[in-house]
Amino acid sequence: MSLFFDVLSSINNPNQQGSVDQLSAAMASVQQLAASQGMNTDQMGSILNALGGALQPTLKQQAATVGTGQLEGMLGKLSGAGGAAALAAALPPQMQQQLIESVAQRSGLNAGMVQTLLPKLLPVVIGLLGMGAAKPGVASSGNPLLNAFLDSGAPNTTDLGTVMKFAGRFLNPPQ
Numbered sequence: 110m111s112l113f114f115d116v117l118s119s120i121n122n123p124n125q126q127g128s129v130d131q132l133s134a135a136m137a138s139v140q141q142l143a144a145s146q147g148m149n150t151d152q153m154g155s156i157l158n159a160l161g162g163a164l165q166p167t168l169k170q171q172a173a174t175v176g177t178g179q180l181e182g183m184l185g186k187l188s189g190a191g192g193a194a195a196l197a198a199a200l201p202p203q204m205q206q207q208l209i210e211s212v213a214q215r216s217g218l219n220a221g222m223v224q225t226l227l228p229k230l231l232p233v234v235i236g237l238l239g240m241g242a243a244k245p246g247v248a249s250s251g252n253p254l255l256n257a258f259l260d261s262g263a264p265n266t267t268d269l270g271t272v273m274k275f276a277g278r279f280l281n282p283p284q
Contacts, residue, residue, distance in 0.1 A: 112268060113275040115257045119241040127240030127254070129280070136276050138233045142226070150277070154270030156223075159215035160230060161258075161267035163208050167200060169259050177259075181252050184235050185242055234269060 119127030143153040172180045200208065209227060213220040241254025258267065 112254075112257060113272045115254045116237065116240060116272060116276070117279070119254050124243055124247045124249075125240065125254075126242045126244055131236065131240055132276050133280055135233050135237050136273060136280060139230075139273050142229050146226070150274070154274055156212070156216045156218065156226065157230070157234075157270035157273055158268050159212045160227075160234065161269035162215055163211035164234065165258060165267045167204050167208050168255075170204070171200070172259060177251065177256075181242060181255060184255070185239055237269070237272070 116127065116132065119125040120129060120132065121127075139153055139157070140150070143150060148156075168180065171183075175183070205227075209220050209223050212218070212227070213223045216223070218226075238255045238258055239252070241252040241256075243249030243252070
């Protein structure tokens with residue numbers, strides 16, 4: 110749940126790009142994808158948690174290779190990109206295959222299904238992590254939301270399914 114608080118912080122910080130509209134759009138994308146695949150929100154949540162757990166070391170490796178600032182810039186450009194183009198631009202083919210295998214192993218889905226879902230989920234996740242980026246023209250010391258996601262020492266930083274579950278509650282509070 111701590112990552113969800115970082116998402117809320119980005120929404121509440123006028124210097125960061127996060128907004129309720131972005132969170133709502135991410136939530137809608139995940140819900141539409143789940144419905145198109147005949148999945149319920151719990152199933153999609155477990156896939157997102159598996160993706161977060163697998164994506165974190167992959168992005169950490171990319172950050173070590175190109176630098177965190179360059180990774181932030183690259184992810185910023187990709188958040189609007191869709192599908193396979195975003196996946197190909199974000200990760201070299203060998204890393205893509207490792208990510209697919211890791212998500213398949215963690216989620217229990219077959220690798221083919223993960224390969225189908227990943228190009229649709231990755232832009233949503235990249236967009237979500239990009240909510241912590243500084244607004245254009247604002248001096249920045251980095252993206253605290255991405256940094257929290259990459260911080261392997263912090264508990265629950267990769268639970269993207271949990272983030273979406275709480276986002277649903279935040280956006281649609283019980284009456």
